[in-house]
Amino acid sequence: MTIRDLIARKRDGDALSDDEWRFIAHGVAAGAFPDYQVAALLMACVLRGLTSAETLALTDAMLKSGSSLDLSHVAAPRVDKHSTGGVGDKVSIALAPLVAACGVAVPMISGRGLGHTGGTLDKLESIPGFLTQLSLAEAARQVERIGCVMIGQTAEIAPADRKLYAMRDATATVPAMPLIAASIMSKKLAESLTGLVLDVKTGIGAFLPRLEDEIALAREMVAIGAHYRCPVVVLLSNMDFPLGRECGNANEVAECVALLKGGGPPDLRELTLRLGAEMLVLGHAAPTLSAATERLEAALAGGAALEKFRQLVAAQGGDPAVCDDPARVLPKPALSEPWRAPRDGVVQQVNALGVGRGITALGGGRETMDGVIDHAAGFTLHAIPGDRVAKGQVLATIHAADAGRVQAGHAALDAAITIGDSPVTLPPLISHRITADGVERIG
Amino acid sequence: MTIRDLIARKRDGDALSDDEWRFIAHGVAAGAFPDYQVAALLMACVLRGLTSAETLALTDAMLKSGSSLDLSHVAAPRVDKHSTGGVGDKVSIALAPLVAACGVAVPMISGRGLGHTGGTLDKLESIPGFLTQLSLAEAARQVERIGCVMIGQTAEIAPADRKLYAMRDATATVPAMPLIAASIMSKKLAESLTGLVLDVKTGIGAFLPRLEDEIALAREMVAIGAHYRCPVVVLLSNMDFPLGRECGNANEVAECVALLKGGGPPDLRELTLRLGAEMLVLGHAAPTLSAATERLEAALAGGAALEKFRQLVAAQGGDPAVCDDPARVLPKPALSEPWRAPRDGVVQQVNALGVGRGITALGGGRETMDGVIDHAAGFTLHAIPGDRVAKGQVLATIHAADAGRVQAGHAALDAAITIGDSPVTLPPLISHRITADGVERIG
Numbered sequence: 001m002t003i004r005d006l007i008a009r010k011r012d013g014d015a016l017s018d019d020e021w022r023f024i025a026h027g028v029a030a031g032a033f034p035d036y037q038v039a040a041l042l043m044a045c046v047l048r049g050l051t052s053a054e055t056l057a058l059t060d061a062m063l064k065s066g067s068s069l070d071l072s073h074v075a076a077p078r079v080d081k082h083s084t085g086g087v088g089d090k091v092s093i094a095l096a097p098l099v100a101a102c103g104v105a106v107p108m109i110s111g112r113g114l115g116h117t118g119g120t121l122d123k124l125e126s127i128p129g130f131l132t133q134l135s136l137a138e139a140a141r142q143v144e145r146i147g148c149v150m151i152g153q154t155a156e157i158a159p160a161d162r163k164l165y166a167m168r169d170a171t172a173t174v175p176a177m178p179l180i181a182a183s184i185m186s187k188k189l190a191e192s193l194t195g196l197v198l199d200v201k202t203g204i205g206a207f208l209p210r211l212e213d214e215i216a217l218a219r220e221m222v223a224i225g226a227h228y229r230c231p232v233v234v235l236l237s238n239m240d241f242p243l244g245r246e247c248g249n250a251n252e253v254a255e256c257v258a259l260l261k262g263g264g265p266p267d268l269r270e271l272t273l274r275l276g277a278e279m280l281v282l283g284h285a286a287p288t289l290s291a292a293t294e295r296l297e298a299a300l301a302g303g304a305a306l307e308k309f310r311q312l313v314a315a316q317g318g319d320p321a322v323c324d325d326p327a328r329v330l331p332k333p334a335l336s337e338p339w340r341a342p343r344d345g346v347v348q349q350v351n352a353l354g355v356g357r358g359i360t361a362l363g364g365g366r367e368t369m370d371g372v373i374d375h376a377a378g379f380t381l382h383a384i385p386g387d388r389v390a391k392g393q394v395l396a397t398i399h400a401a402d403a404g405r406v407q408a409g410h411a412a413l414d415a416a417i418t419i420g421d422s423p424v425t426l427p428p429l430i431s432h433r434i435t436a437d438g439v440e441r442i443g
Numbered sequence: 444m445t446i447r448d449l450i451a452r453k454r455d456g457d458a459l460s461d462d463e464w465r466f467i468a469h470g471v472a473a474g475a476f477p478d479y480q481v482a483a484l485l486m487a488c489v490l491r492g493l494t495s496a497e498t499l500a501l502t503d504a505m506l507k508s509g510s511s512l513d514l515s516h517v518a519a520p521r522v523d524k525h526s527t528g529g530v531g532d533k534v535s536i537a538l539a540p541l542v543a544a545c546g547v548a549v550p551m552i553s554g555r556g557l558g559h560t561g562g563t564l565d566k567l568e569s570i571p572g573f574l575t576q577l578s579l580a581e582a583a584r585q586v587e588r589i590g591c592v593m594i595g596q597t598a599e600i601a602p603a604d605r606k607l608y609a610m611r612d613a614t615a616t617v618p619a620m621p622l623i624a625a626s627i628m629s630k631k632l633a634e635s636l637t638g639l640v641l642d643v644k645t646g647i648g649a650f651l652p653r654l655e656d657e658i659a660l661a662r663e664m665v666a667i668g669a670h671y672r673c674p675v676v677v678l679l680s681n682m683d684f685p686l687g688r689e690c691g692n693a694n695e696v697a698e699c700v701a702l703l704k705g706g707g708p709p710d711l712r713e714l715t716l717r718l719g720a721e722m723l724v725l726g727h728a729a730p731t732l733s734a735a736t737e738r739l740e741a742a743l744a745g746g747a748a749l750e751k752f753r754q755l756v757a758a759q760g761g762d763p764a765v766c767d768d769p770a771r772v773l774p775k776p777a778l779s780e781p782w783r784a785p786r787d788g789v790v791q792q793v794n795a796l797g798v799g800r801g802i803t804a805l806g807g808g809r810e811t812m813d814g815v816i817d818h819a820a821g822f823t824l825h826a827i828p829g830d831r832v833a834k835g836q837v838l839a840t841i842h843a844a845d846a847g848r849v850q851a852g853h854a855a856l857d858a859a860i861t862i863g864d865s866p867v868t869l870p871p872l873i874s875h876r877i878t879a880d881g882v883e884r885i886g
Contacts, residue, residue, distance in 0.1 A: 008615035
């Protein structure tokens, strides 16, 4: 078996065997193949596709190319949430402690921001002292002790995926349903979960452009989970415009603290509760979604969720005072400038992709994996699509380190926010729910 | 314009513009893109294809990524022959001096053997002293002086093609008609030709498995040539079994000397005359193919062709005595062992691919571009498909440096030569002729 022969067979549309995918994953993890052979294989996979059996084989091979989080000492059910990435999507930061406060362990391994999408790790690192690079053993101990952990992917987890993932952006091989499914599931299955909730973003800025492809992705991940006896629930949620009002890093953490105190913007609160309710049901902590929602609301109102976040921050070296006074603890921008409506009218669009790229222009995101982030940079949005606004009204605040960055932020919002005269009907926040039982239309 | 965007567009089936192909070729030549991006682009090209306009644009961009042979001082018409590669295909070595002896200049840039196909340069280098690495200026002066030159591709010629070509084997991106057409034509057009004859091999061991793909390749190359006012004639010739009786390096040179002396095996002589006649007509040295054939036969019979070969060998530093006594001048194998028919019957197949791989096993070919060649190793075939043979009859002689190599040669022939009972009808040596006027079936 040679990698060249396998590239040729995938090029010709053949399905590769389990053994062959194992050969590929182990070779990739070990650095046994030159990058150009791996890139050619990836492009052949994008254009020829993988069968469901191949997607499962690739997932399994990537999972077994590395180690897993050993949670055999944790008696509680273990459920995680993963999102395909969006703008202003800070759900994980409030959700992990909220669900853990309700008795379901959350061993969460997250990513960093890249391109227009933010990353949970970058947001958490705006809390002074917060460490995201724990070893798998440390992470397991923390889950056992306080019921949740939020760390980055380590070199031990699915190294084959790590190397493929690093190459996919530059080789234009990202938008391939089987590769996305295998990448997500190989990492999540390394968390030794008893259930998984996936938030697949739809609309502007989603990875896959067509709804049917996203539903196919969801079904594929549900099928993979079933193979590992890890039930998977997928919600398709809209990402035409940013989630919540804060977009950046430190300001998103502050918005999460507001949510954990029982406040926060309605869309962020709704999505967090919907995802959390699925997690509690999967974790057998509530019999129905409505009972689960009540339990989550009680944990927010009673302070248990905020208290769990305090434990989490303290356990990972961060300043727990962020729970009391985020404005004091979190880094502050040098400049905060208003962006004003250029005319009277109705906000037609606050383009998620445009806002996401604007955050990078402000210094709050990165174009390449080794970029440095200004945690204080970002936008606060004061209007959402459908709002009637007057000329000169402040629709956003731009936070940045200097006037040049502010100007870049202005230009980004000029392009991202459009004002017109038509009334706007907002798309449903959650449109579909996909489980082993099938696809349910919600919106 | 970024290479990533262009990969994504080709992935999605877009046709790229002339400017975009220029950007790609110049970036590849300059080493501006990482190999993995080039590999992903190549695979997208294989699976999405290129339009004729794109194939022409890529050819032109690769041609202009480097220098051309300056033959503006050469008054004579300049015609070359290129073959897509086969086993025992030593035609070029006799053809170049033969055509030059008839007044048409032949500025021939050839390749080395790789995998199962041999290379003209390797064969020539079995002549003691023969140099194939001349500069373009030296090559031009030699064409002016004696009417022919036989050199290797220099770093100055189509460097973009050189780099793409080097990556295509390992990435399984060889069998793509537009890439093959652009690669061949970008190099041949750098020879400042007034005409070109292409020998596209069909059958076992051909690059493209289906006849319709080979005809499409031929038409594409004819169209590219027309764009540069370089008329192209393509002959499709059979490569189910080796051409001639000698397969290797030094022994193939000896067979060419026999041909230049008016002898040689009939198939080698026929193909050489057919290709040469096309060259003379393209070079206006004969009004018709039959007149051209007569002229070539006269040059063989009268010694002019052999005399031109002597001049060529001497001009490039080789020992011209190879023309008089090849057996004395060329390297000799330590061992020459017979391979005998295992049964009575009719030779069904002498598989070109199997014989080609056998040459590599003997040490006479190379698996990687930096492999070293034993010029004395090879096979002499004493039977062709259709011959009736008796058990124990010597059907081939294996030439090699040691007993281990001989044994590998035995194993290769055991697999390559099959003997049965059915009569065998040989396929026509030349099956199609493709020119700007269309496709003509010959066989």
